[in-house]
Amino acid sequence: MSAPYEVLLYYKYVRLPDPEVYAREHQRLCARLGLKGRILIAQEGINGTLSGTVENCKEYRAILDADPLTKEIAWKVDPEQGHVFPKLSIKVREEVVSLDLGEEDFHPADLTATHLKPAQWREAMKEENVVILDARNDYEWEIGRFEGAILPDVPSFRDLPKWVRDHREELEGKKILTYCTGGIRCEKFSGFLLNEGFKEVYQLDGGIVTYGKDEEVKGEAYEGECYVFDERLSVPVNRTEGAKLISTCRGCGCLSIRYRNCGWMPCNAQFLLCENCENTLGRYCSKLCKEVNLMSRAAVTGF
Ligand SMILES: [Zn+2]
Numbered sequence: 001m002s003a004p005y006e007v008l009l010y011y012k013y014v015r016l017p018d019p020e021v022y023a024r025e026h027q028r029l030c031a032r033l034g035l036k037g038r039i040l041i042a043q044e045g046i047n048g049t050l051s052g053t054v055e056n057c058k059e060y061r062a063i064l065d066a067d068p069l070t071k072e073i074a075w076k077v078d079p080e081q082g083h084v085f086p087k088l089s090i091k092v093r094e095e096v097v098s099l100d101l102g103e104e105d106f107h108p109a110d111l112t113a114t115h116l117k118p119a120q121w122r123e124a125m126k127e128e129n130v131v132i133l134d135a136r137n138d139y140e141w142e143i144g145r146f147e148g149a150i151l152p153d154v155p156s157f158r159d160l161p162k163w164v165r166d167h168r169e170e171l172e173g174k175k176i177l178t179y180c181t182g183g184i185r186c187e188k189f190s191g192f193l194l195n196e197g198f199k200e201v202y203q204l205d206g207g208i209v210t211y212g213k214d215e216e217v218k219g220e221a222y223e224g225e226c227y228v229f230d231e232r233l234s235v236p237v238n239r240t241e242g243a244k245l246i247s248t249c250r251g252c253g254c255l256s257i258r259y260r261n262c263g264w265m266p267c268n269a270q271f272l273l274c275e276n277c278e279n280t281l282g283r284y285c286s287k288l289c290k291e292v293n294l295m296s297r298a299a300v301t302g303f
């Protein structure tokens with residue numbers, strides 16, 4: 001069945017003279033095309049993920065491709081059966097992605113590491129003296145990453161600089177290959193690594209999503225799925241015979257990619273739970289949440 005909708009993921013580092021005006025025009029454009037999703041706009045560029053009908057997504061891409069400011073975007077397009085966002089949100093920010101570098105901040109147009117295409121990346125991962133460094137957050141690499149990657153235990157991108165400074169000895173003298181979901185975070189992060197004095201730094205062009213779509217590498221050497229920031233929650237990457245899941249159900253430990261939110265509303269934590277455990281244990285991230293929720297319900301109903 002052909003999909004009537006598309007999900008777009010894209011970014012462009014470009015100097016936008018007036019982000020506020022640009023955002024207002026963009027709001028009108030997206031509203032007219034019935035697109036939903038999230039777009040960040042800053043003086044340094046634009047970063048977006050949207051869903052819409054195939055026709056409207058096509059028109060949106062054509063308009064940005066024809067604009068000298070946003071031409072040559074490397075679009076990532078997924079077919080989908082419907083919208084994967086509840087609404088449209090366009091925000092103006094200081095930066096499209098932030099490492100909280102303050103005075104030391106720079107524009108990736110001035111400083112970023114060499115890009116490797118998927119096939120080059122696959123070969124580079126096999127070299128000696130290489131470290132593969134995941135530039136995403138802990139809840140992202142938990143469900144999928146490149147085999148053998150270093151996985152910084154950071155809850156947010158802004159925590160990465162401190163992590164790097166605390167773990168210098170793991171990276172020193174190595175060829176560093178860094179990657180993220182769609183490539184935008186690495187544009188910044190790889191520049192930061194160069195600024196920190198690391199000599200050999202490379203980034204995966206277009207990120208995991210592009211790597212997974214590449215017809216030659218087919219996501220080889222990626223394990224698990226790729227976390228995405230929309231209602232799909234994750235997308236498959238590895239289309240080779242070596243594909244496997246790595247994340248496990250919190251209830252029974254079986255391999256699972258099934259996300260649920262904790263049934264105790266004040267917690268609402270996102271976690272993995274297989275269908276069987278949801279039916280038998282209930283939709284709770286912990287015993288504590290289950291007990292508190294049952295107690296508060298008993299208090300309301302008087303039982
Ligand atoms: Zn289970």
Ligand SMILES: [Zn+2]
Nearest residue numbers: 262267285289
């Ligand atoms: Zn909970």
